[in-house]
Amino acid sequence: MLVVESLYFAATAVLVVSGLTMVGMAIKAYLQTTRRAMIHVSLGFSLIAAAAIATAISAFINDFNGVRSLLLVNNGLASLGFIFVVYSLIIYD
Template sequence: MAALTTLELIYVFFSIALSLSGLAMVAIAANAYLQTERREMLLLSLGFSVIVAAAIATTVSAFSLNFQNAIVLLTVNYALTTIGYLFVIASVVGQN
């Protein structure tokens, strides 16, 4: 494997930062769900889980495919991220 370029290293850094911050949100929402058993916290946790999964899968796929098929990678990423955000939206507008 060739050494990573500066741009690739920046991409990996921000992918890791996004994943860690998203996982922190998952942990916070999951903990809130366990304490309150509110459906909204479960939806929030699921939403951020899907968003983090999309970020990780995109990064791994990009490097394993040598950044080929970028349109497919981005389309799948955006589709999964949108689904995750739909869960987040549902958690915000959910009924009590």
């Protein structure tokens, strides 16, 4: 494994762990406050983490070929995730 691939894997792991931490915190906040905005935050960060996971798995399986499709999947899922996060800020009372 090349150095850049190792760094990519490490950065992906950090992003996934931090994203799933946010999911857990949002679920905990929902259980304490019953604010629907927290559900949207957890969905958003779940999608952002899923984008990182799906991109990393696809990249390593395909030996980093098909970069355009990898970026499309990554940006599509991450954008949808951020839309949920922004929506949660809009509806938060």
